[in-house]
Amino acid sequence: MSIERLQRPSREEFEKHYLRTGTPVVITGAMDEWPAMKRWTNEYLRSRAGERSIRVSTAHRGVHFKGGDKIIDYSSMKLGDYIDLVTGQQVSDGRLYATVVPIQRALPELWEDVSFPPYFNREECPSPNMWFGPGNNVSPLHYDSTHNILTQVRGSKRVTLYPPREIGRLYPFAFSSHSMHISQVNMVEPDHSRFPEFQKAERLEFVLEQGEMLFIPLFWWHALAGIGENISINYWWRTPMVDYLRHPRQTSRGLGGLVVNSARSLLRLRQAKPQPERNPS
Numbered sequence: 059m060s061i062e063r064l065q066r067p068s069r070e071e072f073e074k075h076y077l078r079t080g081t082p083v084v085i086t087g088a089m090d091e092w093p094a095m096k097r098w099t100n101e102y103l104r105s106r107a108g109e110r111s112i113r114v115s116t117a118h119r120g121v122h123f124k125g126g127d128k129i130i131d132y133s134s135m136k137l138g139d140y141i142d143l144v145t146g147q148q149v150s151d152g153r154l155y156a157t158v159v160p161i162q163r164a165l166p167e168l169w170e171d172v173s174f175p176p177y178f179n180r181e182e183c184p185s186p187n188m189w190f191g192p193g194n195n196v197s198p199l200h201y202d203s204t205h206n207i208l209t210q211v212r213g214s215k216r217v218t219l220y221p222p223r224e225i226g227r228l229y230p231f232a233f234s235s236h237s238m239h240i241s242q243v244n245m246v247e248p249d250h251s252r253f254p255e256f257q258k259a260e261r262l263e264f265v266l267e268q269g270e271m272l273f274i275p276l277f278w279w280h281a282l283a284g285i286g287e288n289i290s291i292n293y294w295w296r297t298p299m300v301d302y303l304r305h306p307r308q309t310s311r312g313l314g315g316l317v318v319n320s321a322r323s324l325l326r327l328r329q330a331k332p333q334p335e336r337n338p339s
């Protein structure tokens with residue numbers, strides 16, 4: 059399998075050949091006019107939005123936001139401080155990664171420099187997100203429950219994609235876990251004795267270059283690794299119900315997880331100790 063690259067297709071062409079068939083594609087030339095492509099140096103980002111707060115993830119065993127039910131180690135810091143940290147020598151390469159930063163709300167001064175890809179209706183994507191990595195930032199192998207366009211504004215990323223049908227070889231966490239959409243296989247150091255089928259899974263591997271957009275269809279597995287300093291904006295947009303029906307296994311896992319986790323929350327609420335009443339003063 060190899061990824062197709064297409065110069066600025068029309069929306070009709072995109073919908074007919076890629077969206078409706080659930081086929082990933084790299085789109086070139088569709089973000090050349092975004093001011094961010096020229097403007098987004100570290101100096102510019104610091105001067106425009108350095109005082110704004112962003113969410114930063116810390117890697118575990120080389121990978122960000124991974125693992126069973128404990129997942130995710132996040133902290134909050136100013137964009138300017140983050141840039142100082144990752145461009146200085148204080149932290150090792152790839153250890154920190156600013157992920158899923160809702161750019162319109164968190165960094166409104168920077169949102170002016172980017173736009174929506176012309177392949178879905180804007181109102182269907184309530185919150186585009188910025189991903190700002192220092193290089194060597196690795197996201198785990200996982201799938202999402204919506205279609206996605208990942209745009210590469212600065213730097214590049216190594217991408218590995220697996221079709222939804224390979225789920226049986228990719229060892230997701232149990233459907234009742236909060237990480238049900240994440241593979242237990244660590245892409246940085248895969249344990250082939252625990253996960254023997256993993257090597258047999260059909261995959262697409264390529265580099266997403268600066269100025270390119272990647273369409274990741276619903277339920278396609280993806281893992282990404284930043285090459286040098288890198289910034290992406292991603293757009294998850296509302297996916298029509300009919301697209302879920304094409305993937306009964308993933309859809310039923312999602313619904314099963316929802317039921318189990320709602321029941322757990324209800325149970326926790328019921329078991330919560332009543333707080334002692336305060337004496338009115």
Ligand SMILES: O=C(O)CCC(=O)C(=O)O
Pocket residue numbers: 189196197202206208215280282283290292
């Ligand atoms: O770029 C990354 O590191 C991860 C992006 C991702 O997982 C996504 O857009 O769904």
